[in-house]
Amino acid sequence: xxxxxxxxxxxxxxxxxxxxxxxxxxxxxxxxxxxxxxxxxxxxxxxxxxxxxxxxxxxxxxxxxxxxxxxxxxxxxxxxxxxxxxxxxxxxxxxxxxxxxxxxxxxxxxxxxxxxxxxxxxxxxxxxxxxxxxxxxxxxxxxxxxxxxxxxxxxxxxxxxxxxxxxx
Amino acid sequence: xxxxxxxxxxxxxxxxxxxxxxxxxxxxxxxxxxxxxxxxxxxxxxxxxxxxxxxxxxxxxxxxxxxxxxxxxxxxxxxxxxxxxxxxxxxxxxxxxxxxxxxxxxxxxxxxxxxxxxxxxxxxxxxxxxxxxxxxxxxxxxxxxxxxxxxxxxxxxxxxxxxxxxxxxxxxxxxxxxxxxxxxxxxxxxxxxxxxxxxxxxxxxxxxxxxxxxxxxxxxxxxxxxxxxxxxxxxxxxxxxxxxxxxxxxxxxxxxxxxxxxxxxxxxxxxxxxxxxxxxxxxxxxxxxxxxxxxxxxxxxxxxxxxxxxxxxxxxxxxxxxxxxxxxxxxxxxxxxxxxxxxxxxxxxxxxxxxxxxxxxxxxxxxxxxxxxxxxxxx
Numbered sequence: 001x002x003x004x005x006x007x008x009x010x011x012x013x014x015x016x017x018x019x020x021x022x023x024x025x026x027x028x029x030x031x032x033x034x035x036x037x038x039x040x041x042x043x044x045x046x047x048x049x050x051x052x053x054x055x056x057x058x059x060x061x062x063x064x065x066x067x068x069x070x071x072x073x074x075x076x077x078x079x080x081x082x083x084x085x086x087x088x089x090x091x092x093x094x095x096x097x098x099x100x101x102x103x104x105x106x107x108x109x110x111x112x113x114x115x116x117x118x119x120x121x122x123x124x125x126x127x128x129x130x131x132x133x134x135x136x137x138x139x140x141x142x143x144x145x146x147x148x149x150x151x152x153x154x155x156x157x158x159x160x161x162x163x164x165x166x167x168x
Numbered sequence: 169x170x171x172x173x174x175x176x177x178x179x180x181x182x183x184x185x186x187x188x189x190x191x192x193x194x195x196x197x198x199x200x201x202x203x204x205x206x207x208x209x210x211x212x213x214x215x216x217x218x219x220x221x222x223x224x225x226x227x228x229x230x231x232x233x234x235x236x237x238x239x240x241x242x243x244x245x246x247x248x249x250x251x252x253x254x255x256x257x258x259x260x261x262x263x264x265x266x267x268x269x270x271x272x273x274x275x276x277x278x279x280x281x282x283x284x285x286x287x288x289x290x291x292x293x294x295x296x297x298x299x300x301x302x303x304x305x306x307x308x309x310x311x312x313x314x315x316x317x318x319x320x321x322x323x324x325x326x327x328x329x330x331x332x333x334x335x336x337x338x339x340x341x342x343x344x345x346x347x348x349x350x351x352x353x354x355x356x357x358x359x360x361x362x363x364x365x366x367x368x369x370x371x372x373x374x375x376x377x378x379x380x381x382x383x384x385x386x387x388x389x390x391x392x393x394x395x396x397x398x399x400x401x402x403x404x405x406x407x408x409x410x411x412x413x414x415x416x417x418x419x420x421x422x423x424x425x426x427x428x429x430x431x432x433x434x435x436x437x438x439x440x441x442x443x444x445x446x447x448x449x450x451x452x453x454x455x456x457x458x459x460x461x462x463x464x465x466x467x468x469x470x471x472x473x474x475x476x477x478x479x480x481x482x483x484x485x486x487x488x489x490x491x492x493x494x495x496x497x498x499x500x501x502x503x504x505x506x507x508x509x510x511x512x513x514x515x516x517x518x519x520x521x522x523x524x525x526x527x528x529x530x531x532x533x534x535x536x537x538x539x540x541x542x543x544x545x546x547x
Contacts (some may be wrong), residue, residue, distance in 0.1 A: 116536055116540070118532075119533055120540075120541060
């Protein structure tokens with residue numbers, strides 16, 4: 001009874017994921033069946049990225065909407081994955097390709113190139129990247145650190161923009 | 169020859185029963201009230217059970233996880249062992265569904281389909297005339313009603329005054345092959361689709377003898393112009409039945425309406441939108457074709473409690489000046505979504521089988537480029 005998917009996810013694992021990500025029991029089982037539908041090769045990971053279910057859930061956890069009753073919940077515990085700071089860190093890591101906690105001009109150019117495709121010339125893209133770094137850079141190292149990144153986005157409603165409404 | 173006499177008696181009683189209880193009521197569209205009584209009993213039982221479940225469960229689970237349990241474990245992924253009493257009731261439910269309801273339903277379905285094939289073939293022998301059309305409508309309606317009873321279907325039709333007219337195109341959201349059954353119980357349509365082999369093929373060939381449907385060979389489906397041409401010819405003939413098309417192109421799980429493919433909206437003519445919404449409490453009608461094949465899907469349907477749904481007919485729409493097919497498709501899609509209480513999603517239903525088409529990626533890239541060049545700096 002029930003889909004094959006729900007029998008492959010052990011209860012202990014489910015509890016661990018629940019604690020780590022804050023998703024509810026039903027949400028996790030639902031997302032597990034989504035994961036298995038995406039995993040066409042049935043080897044427990046999503047192709048190309050080699051993301052397993054834990055990694056998948058950890059990533060999705062960043063996008064869980066912040067509920068009102070959560071804000072005052074666990075002041076002493078570890079910061080939840082969907083806090084504003086963690087959401088911003090997730091976005092930062094998208095640009096920081098070599099994981100050195102800095103977004104260099106090259107990294108920015110690479111990511112921008114992926115996002116605009118063929119629609120902008122190299123020179124124009126270069127000057128956009130330069131201008132961006134100029135405006136954000138405060139310590140003069142021609143790269144954007146995480147603190148500078150956060151400062152730039154301080155007026156943006158990241159909690160709302162980086163949230164997906166997961167069905168219960 | 170006692171054996172033969174007995175067999176003869178059984179056969180004649182059985183035939184009278186079939187005729188009296190199934191065929192005649194279906195022909196006249198009259199209900200004997202059996203389905204209604206069944207539904208009433210079902211609703212009362214499930215309500216009672218909900219009370220029991222809540223009693224035993226609220227201490228152990230938070231309300232968000234066990235909203236309502238309709239004894240169909242497969243639609244409630246959270247079935248946990250709660251108590252012996254509840255499991256017993258669930259087992260009883262399984263027995264009733266598989267041993268009582270299933271054989272009855274399979275028999276009914278068998279009768280319905282055989283009558284359809286035989287009926288349409290017979291009607292097809294007649295020369296073209298209004299009598300033939302009337303008879304073919306009668307055969308179609310009767311057999312569809314029998315098949316719907318085979319699923320214990322309870323359908324509410326709203327706004328019957330907007331029922332699709334001849335020479336128009338009927339457009340609806342797609343959840344399962346049963347959608348076709350539900351719509352044809354209340355009116356006759358010309359179907360559009362691929363020629364299949366096997367049982368489906370037999371049914372298709374029989375149906376087309378009685379009234380013109382538009383069946384395509386697999387190779388023809390790839391040629392979009394050919395498809396559009398044939399459909400245009402069909403609706404140009406005002407005497408032909410309205411075409412039934414599902415623009416999503418695939419089955420969706422009835423919580424949302426996905427992208428409507430523009431092909432159906434390029435044909436021209438009047439579009440009659442129809443919204444179909446199933447009530448999941450009695451049975452989950454969604455056909456996940458990557459998970460279940462047709463036979464196991466039908467088995468699931470026939471072992472559900474009932475299929476309950478609402479059908480809303482909507483006022484006809486036509487393409488306005490300066491509107492292209494995609495915009496028109498989106499307009500119709502919104503109307504259907506609002507009427508059926510479904511969410512609207514812009515994504516292609518075909519994504520469950522294939523990756524996003526490159527043109528959509530390129531469109532996003534264009535939009536993003538406009539954004540950063542236009543602004544020139546961070547906001």
